[in-house]
Amino acid sequence: MAIAALVSLLLMKHACAFNLDTKETIVKKGPADSFFGFSVALHRQASPQAANWLVVGAPKAEGLSHQGAKSTGGMYRCPITDSTSDCERVIFDNDVDATKESKEDQWMGVTVRSQGYGGKLMACAHRYEKRQYVGESAETRSLMGRCYVLSQNFKIDEKDEMDGGGWKFCDHRTLSHARFGVCQQGTDAAFTPDFHYVYFGAPGAYHWKGVVHASQKNNTFYEMDIFNDGPYETGDENKHREELVPVPYNSYLGFSVDSAKGITDQKRLSFVAGAPRTNHTGAVMILKIKPPHMLEPEQIIYGEELASSFGYDVTVVDLNNDGWQDLVVGAPQYFDRKNEIGGAVYVYMNLQGSYDERSYVRLDGAKDSMFGLAVANIKDINLDKFEDIAVGAPYDGEGKVFIFLGKRSGLEITPTQIISGSELQHRIQQFGYSISGGIDMDNNVYPDVLVGSLSDKVALLRARPVILPTVYIVSIEDIDMEKKTCKNGIDICMKVQACLSYKAKPDSYNAAEDIKDKLRAIPVELSYHIKEASQHQPLQVDHTLSPVLDVSTRKPVTAKINFIKEGCGDDNICQSEMSLRYYYCSHSEDDTFDRLKRVDGHQVLSLKDQKTLALEVEVENTGDDAYEAHFQLVLPHSVSYGGHRKKEVPEDFQLVCWGNENGSLADCDLGNPMKRDQRISFYMILGTSGINVDTYEINPMLKLNTTSEQPGLKAVEAKLKVVIELSLAVTGVVRPIHTEFGGEVKGESAMKTEDDVGSLIEYKFQVMNTGKSIGSLGNAYINISWPAEITNGKWLLYLVNVTVNGTLDTSCHPGNRINELNLQSIGNEYDWNRERRHTHELEPVVSESKVERWSSQREKKVLDCLRGTARCWTLQCSLTGMEQSATVLLRARLWSSTFLEEFDNISEMEVITRAKIGITTQGANIIMKNAKLHGYLVRLMVSPEMSIQPYQSIPWWIILLAVLAGILMLALLILLLWKCGFFKRTTHEMQYEAKYHKAKIEVQPSEKEKMATEA
Template structure:
């Protein structure tokens, strides 16, 4: 493989980020709020115009903060000069405090005029105050000639009817949007606050040359003029729309030669719209087309740009919607690209470019010209709140299809905040014929990015001879020659190249099959690089390299691929004539980076020297015959039988040699690869770490024998044995009473006796791998041949690692919505069940059973519990009989071709009438012994009480103590030193006098 690597500063685009020109202003002045690129003709100079709407006032202005306009030369100097104008103020009639001069600035183009505005300029009197706005127009040398062309008298809202009424022109705010027409003919103003914030657009010209030509009635044109009823309900633009907030113009939008004004109204219908306006009559602009915003609150129309993206001669429209969002997504802001279809817009579906969340993507959109010189204009989109408020600028290239939706470059500047708030482009600032880009911010700074020249290097690579024939002396001394040729279209530059052989194989850890036979680079025999100087465009130069083939190579199937590319050598940068540092060109990112060719081996044993047609067929059979069920072999695993052998036969009858033939085997989880045996040792197999896969291939580089067989051996990783344990509580049940209909039952107990069945599954050998799915099958006696209930299933629960859902669900019943159904995955499947009873021991084979299937998620320790009721009424109808309910639980293994032998076992529950239970009562002699024992215990207790005197009575002459009690007051007055204390009470106790001295 040949490879020659390109080292460029930016992938896929040519705006230079290493030599950025920075212009700064006073802190807090909002220097960079608006931008325009301007070219003077006399003197010939290119300037960057920057608006600073919060700049301090000039010395003759009475206000403190008025805003201003600055001009900056395209140099590495950070200094910019303020343009002095509007340097007066009459406080009695006007106020320029916070007028925001420089809120917008536009240039008419090379040698054209410049306009800047202050949309918050105020005119006041004793009784009123109006925010009219005001604009200044400069000549191409940025001076003001106070004639009909220039000056500061561009304030068309002043002097109108309703000048002081906000519903008319009291808050006109002229100049928030302003632009020139591309033909240097008109200046277009926007006044978004006019007429109850509906907005207004005015197109005006004052060209003396036209008057001299006899054109007198060319404007001004307005949408809408004073004679229009702007409050009419059918008006296409309603109040509070902010029409004129953004503006652009162009021809070839609706008709090929007519002028169309594109005006944004970001508040229209709470979504936003863009109006396409045309001149009509003498003083009117009328709506030709409306582009409606798609999202509520998206501010569709916040900024607009007119640009031909696909090069068809018709101007396309780009609309910013910075506050567009989509719920539950990371979209924050959008740009809608409308591709013009020969002036027909009704069926145009816009292309939406999405920004990231909270980025206000689309706050600024700009036509930046053809920055990559591919004949299609490009656009820039500002997202000033992207990257947590740092801001980014996205560059999108135009194409024949309209626009490339993937950004070619994303620019950011970490030292600034709200980078990308304003944009200006489509003008060459450094004289290299590539348009450059200026980006503003809200950090009192603006940056200039210069476009790097595009170099398109055409590469061609050939190999001689075109094939590697090992039979004609192709070896390590010489095999073939590789020739790489280069030419370019651009300015003269030196190019370097880097050559690598068999790069793909070496990345995979394999050795290269070829070596370079040059002695100029002894450090490596598989890499080559060099330098070429291409002096003239389209005049190519070539380099030839001899290549040798290594000995004993095995890979003769795949071709040797050669890939060549080039890079521009970095040279010492020089100063240009304008004092700017020279910037390096960049390779055209739209062109392929590499030229590729390949050389094939001449194949031995093949009719076609390049392509081999083999006839490989494979058959396999089990070495030991196995029993089959449904034509599927079954392998029963036991302790003694754990290994399995498969015989594999491969044939290549009447076929070409099969190069690098490989047999890939994938095995079930329970089987693992053990080894391979072949009679002539031609087969080699390699297994993965757990033996679930094995790759087998011949010991030669190609399969040239016509017949081969070998044996692949497997061993079982482990065997699984499951032991089911079942129980029923109670172990014996009875029935009795009267027959009751199902509708008469009110509670669960009315149905009959409760029986709980528990089935536990234990794994006696813990496996080393996860076991296949195992299902517990329970044959449940549901009803008899007459459809009457036998055992009524109420509830199914599970205990274990995971919850088990048994099926079918319909077999868990509810009696008049009293009993609750728990299981949700039950499916009905009936089979016959044997009901055995002791009366004549007859077997009824017509009793219906259902099979309950319970998938065992975790094998060890899993338990399934079934709560049921014996249906009393059904059993009463069969009298004088004892019954046995028999259950047959068993297990199934769903893995294909693997049989799990599960033992059959039965759960037996005796069922008998109430009388049968009574006949097995307590024997009479046990009752007699119990009565006699009770009498004996009673006699013993009486004797003990007699001995303790419990039954002895008291005599009259027995001494009984008597006493005489005297009651005294509870409280008496207190005394101290023989004197009574007033108000003090002393508590007294009861006094008792015993008559008998023995108790005193």
């Protein structure tokens, strides 16, 4: 019974504590009242010497000597030692320009991050201020925020453009609270797991809507936009459209961030951002990259409780090991009075690329505990193949951290371990304010956990190896009280047989199958001794003394065990003859490979938009078996190892290659042994992200290694020349294509307006970039050879105005050659968007005989600067900032007086204008694809005015109306004539008949009668 009780007690103890050690924790103390522990990170330095560090942010730490501030905050690093006071401040950001910035209370260290083994470090100050108009009444201060990136040794590498404090993307933008004046960049920030991007949360942008910004910045083609790889931002990094951020004002999007592949697509990177004040409940947004500059929302999950701060912290973790990232969201201000809940954590299982916001597991904390203030993916702390999480509750007592394990069905909702700040050797208050995990700091394979607090202390909780015992009883005999079964014949005895087995990780420190050296014999040494009796036993005179070994037999027995080597010579000595050949190949997304062309004996990489290339390797062994055969690839900084693909390998052979953390070294196991006459060929995939404008060639080192005898096996330099290919093309058109000159001759002084000069001519040149954008490779431009004069200096084409669209820089030079005479503009211009009529509607209709008679007396002439028949000057327009296309519009006038004076006997003239693309760059390896020697030609046809006017077709409805009007007028005229008797016919008799006029005689009244009548 006592044994059973002891076993139960031990099992209960281990079930409660599990494998994060709380007895021998490593505790570090920082400066008082500095908030040392506000943020934490684990970091492993690889060079110049290997070291493990605890990285701690202290955002209220005192200012450095040259920062001009009392409190600026900072970042500390602490070694893995027993001492509590050996942390040292990392010195950077130790300067200030008081006319432009302020670092007082900038909170440097509010966020600290590490890329892991041999990676970069980052520290942010989200309250960093930009100052304008200092000392004036209009002085402004903008809380932009700022982040620093440091190399793995905590220093800023001046040669690495990624290092330094240039990470302040809200700078040079509209600095108002409605836009980017209170960005607070760096409230949270991180590196993506694939190290391609660094991304930031800026919850203060757009009236505190908030944004997430992701950028790839180093001296590579990503930074130079050749791969069109960002930067990306919610609301579009280029257009800055706040309506594309689908959350209301005061949402604080970007307050917490995380990223991974396997969120919505197992091969595509997604970002997760918390917005803890969206709709007063909080929300979490899933974002994807949408080129060229957009982080586009894929899904939004909203909180359920008012003022719960859902999204205060977020993390993604594969809890059930299905290859999809599950989502964990902290809501530290969740409150349930009835159940006394003070903080919650929501766990959403990934449904193969999406989350059901109605299906979740909610973990609840104690009242007023702020459970969920910090949530962290701590990787697989017990090595059961399921990732685990840690949850901080800094106000649960003196602060606690809860460990939840993943499992096949998702999450074990009961915490397997609860660690309180009060139970540690050095008590810590507000324990659990920040958490970082996932990296093994004591080299025992198990990842450890670093926990921060608000009491200026941090604690490293190291994970202990886990032993899995299996105990079972195999046989039990029944007890017969009638039989005295003991040897003394008096007592009753029984036999119980039990078996005990266990599993541990690592499984074995000397696994037989992992033996690599099969050439040298294995030495075996056997020694033995007699176990002495305990010295603490009481003296017994009659006790038999223990025996002792003979002195001559105390030497250990040794032997050697040899391996059978079938593929070697009769002398059992293996003399291999390994050789290699290599070829560089292009690599497409469907894993097809084509060998690159050779120029002057070397292969040449014409880099356009490909992100990877391949190195084809052929290894052949024509001698004895080559034991421990390896292929090693050492890469320069311009390329990195990105995997391998098989080409030709034996059926029973499994090619295994692995690389180091930064991709500068790769090693492939070619077999142990690689047998005689065996040939292996494969592709090494190389990332080209490190190639820059200064990269003229790539020189990886290829080396074969074997423990068999093969003298003279030297490394081979695989040289590859690099050229950067730009695909820029220009086309041009002139409207109208054909123009005429006429009128009278006028002198230059008589010209007052454009119309006085001559016909309107407009040129349109379009520049297309069929590859990727030029970025910072150089400054592209277009040169237009403008035919301004004829050979005697008289005007030819007079340039009035130039307009550039699609670029950041719209200037053209020399500007003083545009509208030199300052003629008054009349504003008319060609409509480039209207539909073109059919050709027969535009061309004049002239009889052939008249054309022949007119043109036979005249000549044809070409006005071309290249032929010496015209004089040109070069108009250069900048294409800086052009993405895919840009246009240059030139409005000009044909100088009619010159043509009237000089070319009155010329029937037709052709004026040639040329345009050519160029680029100013310091890189000698940059070439223009399909660049024409003399540029693109645009032809303008010019002829004198003709006496015959061109016929133009009349619309049918005008003809119809004219006919109807004519008929109506004719009808009215006929009616009028008819009324007048115009249509009455005269007979023959009526024409000659005599007409008589009769007189009528009447009696006149007398005078008397007239007077009577008047009376």
